[in-house]
Structure formats: structure tokens, C-alpha cells
Amino acid sequence: MDINGPQPRLENQPPASEEDTLAAAIERLEAGAPLAEVLAAYPADEAWLAPLLSMVAGTKQLQQMIPAPDPAMHLNTFLGQAQQLGAGASGSFWLRRFGRENPIFLAIAAFALVIVLLLLCTTGQQIFGLPGFIALPPAVVTITETSPATSPATPTATDTLTNTPPATETATPASTATQSGQSTAPLTSTLTITPGGASTLVLTATVAAAQTPSLTSTQAAESGELATTPTSAADASPIGAAGQVTATAQITATGSVQTETQTTPASEAIPPTDDAAGGQAATPTPPASTPTQPGDPSDPPPEFLPVSGDIGSDSWLVLGLGLIGLVVGLILHSVANRRE
Amino acid sequence: MSLDEDLLTRAQQFEPEALQTLHRQLYQPVYRYIYLKIGDANASQDLTSDVFLRMLEALKGGRGWQTTPNAWIFGIARNVVADHYRRRERRPEVELDENALPAADPGLAQTVIAAEEQTALLAAMEELTDEQRDVVFLRFMEGLSIKDVAEVMGKTEGAIKALQFRSMQALSKIMQQKGGDA
Numbered sequence: 001m002d003i004n005g006p007q008p009r010l011e012n013q014p015p016a017s018e019e020d021t022l023a024a025a026i027e028r029l030e031a032g033a034p035l036a037e038v039l040a041a042y043p044a045d046e047a048w049l050a051p052l053l054s055m056v057a058g059t060k061q062l063q064q065m066i067p068a069p070d071p072a073m074h075l076n077t078f079l080g081q082a083q084q085l086g087a088g089a090s091g092s093f094w095l096r097r098f099g100r101e102n103p104i105f106l107a108i109a110a111f112a113l114v115i116v117l118l119l120l121c122t123t124g125q126q127i128f129g130l131p132g133f134i135a136l137p138p139a140v141v142t143i144t145e146t147s148p149a150t151s152p153a154t155p156t157a158t159d160t161l162t163n164t165p166p167a168t169e170t171a172t173p174a175s176t177a178t179q180s181g182q183s184t185a186p187l188t189s190t191l192t193i194t195p196g197g198a199s200t201l202v203l204t205a206t207v208a209a210a211q212t213p214s215l216t217s218t219q220a221a222e223s224g225e226l227a228t229t230p231t232s233a234a235d236a237s238p239i240g241a242a243g244q245v246t247a248t249a250q251i252t253a254t255g256s257v258q259t260e261t262q263t264t265p266a267s268e269a270i271p272p273t274d275d276a277a278g279g280q281a282a283t284p285t286p287p288a289s290t291p292t293q294p295g296d297p298s299d300p301p302p303e304f305l306p307v308s309g310d311i312g313s314d315s316w317l318v319l320g321l322g323l324i325g326l327v328v329g330l331i332l333h334s335v336a337n338r339r340e
Numbered sequence: 341m342s343l344d345e346d347l348l349t350r351a352q353q354f355e356p357e358a359l360q361t362l363h364r365q366l367y368q369p370v371y372r373y374i375y376l377k378i379g380d381a382n383a384s385q386d387l388t389s390d391v392f393l394r395m396l397e398a399l400k401g402g403r404g405w406q407t408t409p410n411a412w413i414f415g416i417a418r419n420v421v422a423d424h425y426r427r428r429e430r431r432p433e434v435e436l437d438e439n440a441l442p443a444a445d446p447g448l449a450q451t452v453i454a455a456e457e458q459t460a461l462l463a464a465m466e467e468l469t470d471e472q473r474d475v476v477f478l479r480f481m482e483g484l485s486i487k488d489v490a491e492v493m494g495k496t497e498g499a500i501k502a503l504q505f506r507s508m509q510a511l512s513k514i515m516q517q518k519g520g521d522a
Contacts, residue, residue: 062481
């Protein structure tokens with residue numbers, strides 16, 4: 001009789017209740033009840049139940065008929081495999097966890113990592129609408145120089161403005177320097193270097209009485225150096241009363257220099273600051289330069305470059321490198337699989 | 341055969357003692373199951389090794405049983421045998437090596453059927469379908485519950501009860517035929 005073919009449809013196919021009856025009887029048998037007792041519990045079914053329960057009892061003994069090798073023969077091999085796999089598990093847990101089992105995750109993570117790294121390394125560039133994390137502030141270097149206050153009795157702007165801006169103001173490619181002074185307060189000279197564009201040096205002094213301040217701005221075109229030096233009175237613009245005098249020197253990107261001097265009457269002059277009106281005037285102090293770097297709390301907040309509507313070349317670079325990250329992820333995945 | 345869940349939890353951490361206990365309890369049942377299905381002692385040992393290797397890989401991957409460890413390990417063994425068949429690309433001719441069968445245990449004479457009948461019964465199982473043979477082995481030879489057998493075979497408990505009934509009925513009929521032929 002071939003029973004390995006299609007499911008045989010035996011004669012006297014029992015209804016579901018007989019299947020349940022057999023299952024219940026077997027449970028009694030497994031609980032330790034003698035066969036006769038189990039059969040006695042189902043007198044109406046004893047005719048078909050008895051041979052089946054005999055088969056059940058017989059098959060329970062068959063385990064002894066199948067010889068099995070001593071487990072100890074295989075145990076060392078098994079423990080060796082376990083040690084090998086266990087060691088590999090500790091060494092490459094994340095690779096297995098997120099590489100072998102989640103290759104897509106690994107690839108996406110690599111892609112995201114590349115983008116984040118590029119954002120970190122890109123100064124102020126727009127990548128897919130996201131600004132670079134390192135923004136270029138308008139000022140790269142700011143230098144503040146404080147010159148000693150002049151005597152209140154003989155205020156002259158010339159004195160204060162003879163302070164030559166520090167050498168660091170000889171910055172290129174572009175710079176803006178502002179030096180302002182008041183006769184009774186320390187003067188401040190500030191140089192601001194901005195990327196690109198022209199360099200401008202502005203000197204401003206406020207005088208309390210009719211003065212002929214010597215203000216000028218000169219420029220060494222060859223080196224791009226901006227400096228201030230006192231000049232003769234002929235170059236200066238006299239003001240007949242208290243007011244403010246401003247000298248501006250501008251060097252363009254092409255190297256040409258333009259100078260301009262303006263005077264403002266006292267009624268329109270910028271009032272002195274609190275510091276300028278402080279009590280330091282009587283005690284002249286040596287000039288001090290305080291270079292500051294971007295990121296200082298005193299710096300203005302970073303400004304990003306204007307957003308471009310198109311994806312720039314940097315974005316394509318990011319996209320390309322991201323795809324490389326994707327490929328690397330897939331390679332890692334294949335390596336992980338090979339290790340397995 | 342009953343496995344403590346704590347035992348497998350420790351096995352997932354690759355504790356040697358837990359793995360050793362696991363191996364000691366499961367090796368022979370798994371081997372018998374495979375041997376009953378493919379009928380070759382050497383191949384059965386190889387496939388049993390495969391089962392334990394897969395078990396280690398599953399443990400390493402943090403996987404384990406859903407209901408009981410018994411159903412889990414026999415589920416792995418069932419898949420290993422299925423893969424074995426797939427590799428051979430043909431259904432096996434299951435012929436148990438009767439020379440490998442041990443001599444009848446004198447104690448078995450006290451059981452319901454004699455040793456000769458056990459040998460005949462074992463041979464009769466070769467004529468069952470794979471599913472019927474699985475039910476007979478798992479349910480009666482290894483003592484798994486209907487629920488566990490259902491999990492191993494991916495069937496409902498009702499289906500296992502029906503398979504159980506048909507298996508016993510088929511075995512009974514085969515044994516009757518063999519008795520009549522003799």
C-alpha cells in the first residue's frame with residue numbers, strides 16, 4: 001500500500017468528534033492511565049479506539065528502536081562552533097546587527113553620515129537647502145586698538161589719530177578699519193576684514209573746539225596695506241568749531257585708492273560714548289590691541305550666504321559622495337555575509 | 341523533554357554550561373527525528389550537526405523560540421531536512437538501516453507489543469506520509485504536545501488532531517495488512 005502519495009482517504013473516515021475522542025484518550029494514556037481503563041472510559045468507541053491506542057502505545061516504544069550516537073562525540077564540535085560564533089559575535093556585533101540583517105539601514109546610515117560630514121566641512125554653502133554648519137561671518141578678524149586719552153585741557157584729535165593701526169591691519173584681500181577718537185577719551189581703531197570687496201579705513205575724531213586736525217589715510221598699493229599717518233595741515237580739513245572729522249581711505253580690489261575727509265558740526269556729531277567720557281582720560285594708557293576670532297560672544301551672529309535656488313556643484317558632489325557611501329554600505333553588507 | 345526557558349536565555353549568551361546542557365538534552369531526539377526521515381545514519385549525523393549550528397546562529401542573532409524550545413528545535417530540524425531534500429532535488433527513498441537497529445530490549449517484552457512488532461511498526465512508518473510520520477514521531481516518540489507539534493509543522497491544533505487520527509489509523513491498517521500477509 002502506498003501511503004506516500006496523495007493524502008489517503010481512509011475508509012470509515014471519522015467525523016471530527018472521533019478525532020477529538022482519540023486525542024482525549026491519548027491524553028489519558030499519557031497521564032499514566034492503563035490502556036484498559038482508558039478504553040473503558042469510551043465504551044461506545046472501543047471498537048475503533050482500541051487498535052489506534054495500541055498503535056500509540058507501540059510508537060511510544062519506537063524511540064528505543066532508533067539508535068542515536070553518543071552526544072559526547074559531537075559535543076566538542078558543538079562547543080567549538082559556539083566559541084567561534086561567540087567570539088565573532090562580540091567583535092562585529094554592530095556589523096552583524098545593522099550590516100547583515102539590515103543592509104539597507106547601513107547604506108542609508110553611510111549616506112547620511114557623508115552628508116553630515118560634508119555639511120560640517122562646508123562653510124556657509126547651501127546643500128539641498130540646508131546651510132553649512134560652519135557659517136562665514138562677515139568679519140574674520142576684528143582688531144580693536146585703544147589709544148590713550150588725551151589731556152582734557154588740550155584736546156587734539158591729531159594726537160590720537162597719529163596712532164598707526166597695528167600691523168595686523170595690513171590685511172588682504174580686503175579690510176575695513178575704523179579709528180575714532182575724542183579728545184577726552186581713548187580712541188579706538190578697529191579693523192574689520194571681510195572676504196572679497198574693497199578695503200576701507202575710516203578714521204573719525206571728535207573735537208571739542210576749533211581745531212585743525214591732521215587726518216589722512218594713505219595706502220601702500222603694492223602690499224595692500226592700509227595705514228594712517230599724520231600729515232601736514234594742508235591735507236587736513238579744518239573745522240571751525242566743535243565737531244567731528246572723518247577721514248576715509250578706500251582701496252579697491254584693483255588696488256586704486258580713494259581718500260575723503262568730512263567734517264561734521266558739533267550739533268550733528270555723534271555724541272561720545274560712556275567709555276569715552278569715563279575717567280580714564282587723565283591717565284594715558286599704552287595702546288592695546290585685542291584681536292578677536294569668529295565665534296566670540298561679541299561677534300555678530302553668523303550670516304549665511306544667499307540661498308541659491310538651484311543645486312550647486314557642491315550639492316552634486318554631496319550626492320556623488322553619498323552614492324559612494326551607499327556602495328560602501330553594500331560592500332560592508334557583502335563582507336558581513338561572507339564572514340557568516 | 342522539557343527545556344527551561346532560562347536555560348535557553350543563558351544559551352543566548354553563549355554560556356558553555358547552558359549550551360552543553362542544551363546539547364545533551366536535544367542531540368539524540370534531533371538525530372532520531374532526522375534519521376527517521378532520511379534513513380541514513382551518516383547523513384543524519386551531518387544534518388544533526390547542521391541543526392545545532394543553525395541553532396547557534398539563531399541564538400547569536402538574538403532569535404529563539406516563540407512558544408516552547410521543543411517546538412523551536414524540531415522546527416529547525418524540519419527545515420534542515422527540507423533543505424537536504426532540496427539539495428538532492430528528489431524525494432528520499434527512506435529505508436531504515438535495519439542492521440543498525442539494536443537487539444530487542446528484554447524489558448520491552450513487557451510492553452504492549454513485542455520487539456518484533458516494534459520493528460514492523462517502525463518499518464510501517466516508512467509508508468506514512470511525511471506529515472503523518474512527523475506527527476507520530478513528535479507526538480508519541482518525543483512526547484510533544486499537540487500545540488507544540490502544531491507549531492513545528494505550522495498547522496492548527498485541529499489539523500494536528502486530524503493528522504494524529506489518520507496516522508494511527510494508517511499504521512493500524514498497515515500492521516493489519518502485514519499481519520495478514522504473514
